[in-house]
Amino acid sequence: MIKMNKKVVYPYIPNSTNAARSTLIKSLEITSAEDVFSAIPSHLRLDRPLNLPGPILSEYHLEKHVNEILDNNQTANDLVSFLGSGCYQHFIPVVCDEISHRNEFLTAYSGKSYEDHGRYQALFEYQSMMAELLNMDVVNLPTYDGLQASASAMRMAANITGRKQILVGSAIHPEKSSKFVEYNGKSLDIVYLPFDDQSGELDMTALRASLSKETAAIYLESPNFFGVIETKLKEISALAHRFEAIVIVNTDPISLGVLVPPADLGADITCGDIQSLGIHMQFGGGQAGFMATRNDPKYVLEFPNRIYGLVPTVTPGESGFGEVAFDRTSFVGRENGKEWVGTMANLWAITAGVYLSLMGPQGMRDVGELIESNVRYAILRLSKVPGIKIQFGESNHFREIVLDFSKAKKTVEQINRELLKKNIMGGYDISGKFEGFDNHAVYCFTEVQNKETIDALEKALREVLA
Amino acid sequence: MTTERAYHQARWNEPIILDMGGEGERGILLPEVEKEMLEDITSIKSQIPKALRRVTPPDLPQISQVEVYRHYLRLSQENLGAGFVADVGMATSTMKYNPPINERLASNPKFTDLHPLQDVSTVQGMLEIAYTLGEFLKEISGMDDISLQPRAGSQAIYANMAMIRAYHDKNGQGTQRDEVITTIFSHPSDAAAPSAAGYKIITLYPEKNGYPSIESLRSVVSERTAAFFTTNPDDTGIFNPLIKEFNDIVHAVGGLCAYDQANANGLLGIARAREAGFDLCHFNLHKTFSTPHASGGPATGVSCVTEELAAFLPSPHISFDGDRYYIDEDRPESIGKIGQFYGVAANFIRAYAWIMAHGAEGLKEVSEIAVLNNNYLMKKVLEIDGITIPYEPGKPRLDQIRYSWHELLKDTHLDIVDIANRSADYGMHFFYSHHPYVVPDPATLEPTESYSYRDLAKYADDWRKIATEVKNDPEKILTSPHMAPIHKMSDLTPLSDPEKWIPSWRVFKKKKRSVHSD
Numbered sequence: 001m002i003k004m005n006k007k008v009v010y011p012y013i014p015n016s017t018n019a020a021r022s023t024l025i026k027s028l029e030i031t032s033a034e035d036v037f038s039a040i041p042s043h044l045r046l047d048r049p050l051n052l053p054g055p056i057l058s059e060y061h062l063e064k065h066v067n068e069i070l071d072n073n074q075t076a077n078d079l080v081s082f083l084g085s086g087c088y089q090h091f092i093p094v095v096c097d098e099i100s101h102r103n104e105f106l107t108a109y110s111g112k113s114y115e116d117h118g119r120y121q122a123l124f125e126y127q128s129m130m131a132e133l134l135n136m137d138v139v140n141l142p143t144y145d146g147l148q149a150s151a152s153a154m155r156m157a158a159n160i161t162g163r164k165q166i167l168v169g170s171a172i173h174p175e176k177s178s179k180f181v182e183y184n185g186k187s188l189d190i191v192y193l194p195f196d197d198q199s200g201e202l203d204m205t206a207l208r209a210s211l212s213k214e215t216a217a218i219y220l221e222s223p224n225f226f227g228v229i230e231t232k233l234k235e236i237s238a239l240a241h242r243f244e245a246i247v248i249v250n251t252d253p254i255s256l257g258v259l260v261p262p263a264d265l266g267a268d269i270t271c272g273d274i275q276s277l278g279i280h281m282q283f284g285g286g287q288a289g290f291m292a293t294r295n296d297p298k299y300v301l302e303f304p305n306r307i308y309g310l311v312p313t314v315t316p317g318e319s320g321f322g323e324v325a326f327d328r329t330s331f332v333g334r335e336n337g338k339e340w341v342g343t344m345a346n347l348w349a350i351t352a353g354v355y356l357s358l359m360g361p362q363g364m365r366d367v368g369e370l371i372e373s374n375v376r377y378a379i380l381r382l383s384k385v386p387g388i389k390i391q392f393g394e395s396n397h398f399r400e401i402v403l404d405f406s407k408a409k410k411t412v413e414q415i416n417r418e419l420l421k422k423n424i425m426g427g428y429d430i431s432g433k434f435e436g437f438d439n440h441a442v443y444c445f446t447e448v449q450n451k452e453t454i455d456a457l458e459k460a461l462r463e464v465l466a
Numbered sequence: 467m468t469t470e471r472a473y474h475q476a477r478w479n480e481p482i483i484l485d486m487g488g489e490g491e492r493g494i495l496l497p498e499v500e501k502e503m504l505e506d507i508t509s510i511k512s513q514i515p516k517a518l519r520r521v522t523p524p525d526l527p528q529i530s531q532v533e534v535y536r537h538y539l540r541l542s543q544e545n546l547g548a549g550f551v552a553d554v555g556m557a558t559s560t561m562k563y564n565p566p567i568n569e570r571l572a573s574n575p576k577f578t579d580l581h582p583l584q585d586v587s588t589v590q591g592m593l594e595i596a597y598t599l600g601e602f603l604k605e606i607s608g609m610d611d612i613s614l615q616p617r618a619g620s621q622a623i624y625a626n627m628a629m630i631r632a633y634h635d636k637n638g639q640g641t642q643r644d645e646v647i648t649t650i651f652s653h654p655s656d657a658a659a660p661s662a663a664g665y666k667i668i669t670l671y672p673e674k675n676g677y678p679s680i681e682s683l684r685s686v687v688s689e690r691t692a693a694f695f696t697t698n699p700d701d702t703g704i705f706n707p708l709i710k711e712f713n714d715i716v717h718a719v720g721g722l723c724a725y726d727q728a729n730a731n732g733l734l735g736i737a738r739a740r741e742a743g744f745d746l747c748h749f750n751l752h753k754t755f756s757t758p759h760a761s762g763g764p765a766t767g768v769s770c771v772t773e774e775l776a777a778f779l780p781s782p783h784i785s786f787d788g789d790r791y792y793i794d795e796d797r798p799e800s801i802g803k804i805g806q807f808y809g810v811a812a813n814f815i816r817a818y819a820w821i822m823a824h825g826a827e828g829l830k831e832v833s834e835i836a837v838l839n840n841n842y843l844m845k846k847v848l849e850i851d852g853i854t855i856p857y858e859p860g861k862p863r864l865d866q867i868r869y870s871w872h873e874l875l876k877d878t879h880l881d882i883v884d885i886a887n888r889s890a891d892y893g894m895h896f897f898y899s900h901h902p903y904v905v906p907d908p909a910t911l912e913p914t915e916s917y918s919y920r921d922l923a924k925y926a927d928d929w930r931k932i933a934t935e936v937k938n939d940p941e942k943i944l945t946s947p948h949m950a951p952i953h954k955m956s957d958l959t960p961l962s963d964p965e966k967w968i969p970s971w972r973v974f975k976k977k978k979r980s981v982h983s984d
Contacts, residue, residue, distance in 0.1 A: 012916065039704070049826045050734075052606075073592055095535050101573070107564050114950035117475075118541035118544030285811040334658055348764060359526070360529065396518075450497075
């Protein structure tokens with residue numbers, strides 16, 4: 001290769017030619033770029049080039065280089081995956097991808113309601129469709145993920161009630177508790193309530209014993225971490241409301257075509273993650289958190305996040321959008337705002353809006369019924385496999401079930417390793433994460449599964465456990 | 467030959483999608499439950515008890531795919547993506563080119579279909595990208611260890627605060643150290659996130675030179691100081707040359723120093739957090755490192771720390787044993803999970819590719835051109851009568867500048883909001899300042915490296931046109947926008963009135979019904 005001592009012209013940097021650079025320098029009446037950095041004292045200057053590889057200047061080679069690294073992955077699509085536990089493989093309509101890749105939405109940021117009208121309307125529509133699905137009135141623009149939504153919902157409840165105690169049903173992803181403790185543990189009193197050993201639902205005796213006038217909220221997930229649907233939400237809400245405590249229910253909106261929304265069972269705040277609504281898993285990068293309440297200022301004024309609202313323009317019949325109760329946010333009040341507001345996960349709200357408008361009421365029902373059938377079929381097939389017991393077998397499940405391998409001769413880790421050799425990703429290993437659950441795994445059955453894949457799982461498990 | 471642009475944004479007057487479509491129309495069909503399966507499962511009870519089965523379907527749109535797609539395409543046209551303009555006015559946000567190659571890489575199914583809980587042997591490629599990006603960012607910041615987990619800059623600020631708390635707790639000073647010092651030109655989250663963590667906030671204000679005095683910092687530090695959170699340069703583009711001395715003062719009382727480098731665009735290969743004596747810093751991949759802003763996220767804030775704080779980084783941590791990449795969850799001193807899983811992994815791929823496309827020399831070129839561009843634009847803008855710069859005008863600035871339109875507007879019935887509205891007619895975004903407005907009638911510009919000197923001259927020229935209109939045709943500004951997807955909003959007060967606000971379509975319908983029944 002002929003090496004020429006030529007300055008690199010970077011395609012992403014229009015002014016990187018020598019000619020353009022000297023236009024800038026001449027106009028500034030300086031001698032070199034160094035002069036504009038004169039404010040930085042020399043002891044703070046880096047006195048050597050950064051130690052970085054590259055560059056790979058040609059796009060062709062850059063693409064090849066990155067794709068070769070990514071080729072070392074095996075995805076849930078290359079194999080068959082039964083993983084869930086917070087991130088889910090669902091059907092994704094192509095229109096969802098088309099819209100989320102539009103440069104207009106992808107590259108926009110936080111422009112004002114005029115030049116960014118389309119973004120405001122798409123996000124208002126997201127809020128509105130989520131409100132219908134959840135049977136609530138007010139939904140925030142998404143926060144980072146469902147975990148942050150849960151943590152913020154607890155703070156909202158504490159602020160509204162002026163109390164500090166949060167009762168948390170412990171059938172949650174075990175990793176969530178570190179966040180609850182770190183984020184809320186210093187200011188709130190977080191008390192975990194056990195789940196019933198037999199059903200996997202909240203232990204009602206413990207709830208009754210714990211509720212008091214000190215309780216700000218009871219936080220529950222349904223379907224919970226075990227896939228178990230909490231069937232006594234109505235009773236739980238009534239009990240909590242007797243003490244004027246707030247009921248927070250974390251749910252997955254994809255279940256709400258077939259399940260009664262928590263709001264109808266007494267929930268005051270519904271929260272969760274929207275990743276299931278048309279967003280690729282992306283190694284966990286597709287999460288986005290929602291919170292929803294009724295249109296009660298006592299609640300609305302406690303949201304930390306943006307909420308868009310409809311306003312009229314000077315032209316009759318035309319609508320614009322603005323920020324509802326913006327004064328509550330940290331953008332106005334800095335340290336006096338509610339938590340903070342900033343860049344969070346708006347693109348996924350636009351995508352979820354596209355998903356909900358494509359699915360409609362019938363699509364949401366269809367997807368729920370497909371999932372229910374797959375779960376029933378999985379219970380039917382897997383309960384017959386020697387060495388497997390369906391944990392909480394008498395309970396009602398949505399999308400996930402817990403398999404108890406304690407009678408098997410192998411650990412979940414071994415089983416999963418052998419399944420992987422058969423091109424199957426087994427369920428999430430929860431051994432050691434809950435007391436008494438030594439050899440258990442959470443298996444997930446969304447609508448992407450079918451008779452063929454579930455039969456294949458059964459066959460593989462029989463072979464592995466034989 | 468150059469023709470004057472005649473800009474007009476699309477104006478589709480799209481209805482709200484919940485008001486579209488018709489009974490029974492479908493946007494997408496799903497497979498039916500397989501017949502064989504349906505027969506087999508009758509022996510297994512229904513998993514949804516009758517009382518919990520939704521009877522009233524959600525009132526979602528019933529509309530064909532054709533119309534859904536068209537609706538969202540039209541909404542996208544009514545949105546000014548950064549890809550369409552020299553997005554100089556969306557300042558403090560480092561709006562730069564988002565190369566399509568990076569979008570293609572981040573859309574590779576070998577990535578998009580990865581589940582975060584897969585066996586590590588199946589995600590070696592993903593982990594390699596994440597780990598190597600981390601190594602790059604360690605070199606760029608000079609710090610010793612990093613976490614890619616925070617899902618945006620503010621969450622990284624919170625993560626840094628949580629680590630500082632863990633550090634003081636470990637030293638038995640957690641209760642005593644309950645104050646955080648920041649500066650008024652630092653991002654609101656530098657005050658809000660520490661406040662959300664329970665700290666009392668002390669805010670320093672700038673002197674005539676644009677940054678707080680050493681004395682003002684000395685007067686507020688004490689054994690109660692947990693940390694100092696600051697940007698540098700902040701939104702004025704002025705670099706505080708005494709930053710090392712500031713950090714030394716904080717360290718002398720036992721506090722830690724956190725550098726908000728959400729925007730580090732003027733400093734790549736120029737100056738680092740390490741040499742200035744910071745203990746922590748954070749980068750926004752969606753600012754300096756070119757990942758798209760995505761209409762306001764998802765994003766990535768990278769927490770970077772010195773060795774002393776490494777044990778407190780969020781868990782899990784992506785690591786490398788010299789042979790295999792792995793996910794380290796055995797971190798007893800960690801602050802735990804900041805967010806779910808490992809963060810916004812698509813941005814790891816994009817930022818990795820962007821850094822690789824530049825190398826060390828290219829990154830320095832980014833910063834040099836960004837700063838040259840900013841000073842070039844400043845020169846052009848200051849030629850406009852009535853637009854000024856606070857704090858020692860004439861001195862070079864780094865990557866951005868807060869201007870003031872006050873001289874021009876003070877004797878008119880216009881204010882800076884009117885100027886922002888009129889900017890929409892020119893295809894410009896407009897950012898004033900975060901609250902409070904320390905600079906009167908503020909407007910902030912950040913040209914980054916992505917725009918040519920021609921773009922910048924044109925930008926200044928468009929500002930000059932608006933400035934001329936202030937004098938010659940203020941009514942046109944007052945009634946603006948004229949070329950945007952909608953006209954001027956007539957009344958914003960309902961947004962802060964619980965009786966009147968409309969946060970969803972169902973609330974709109976309820977209010978309409980109650981008006982009709984009155």
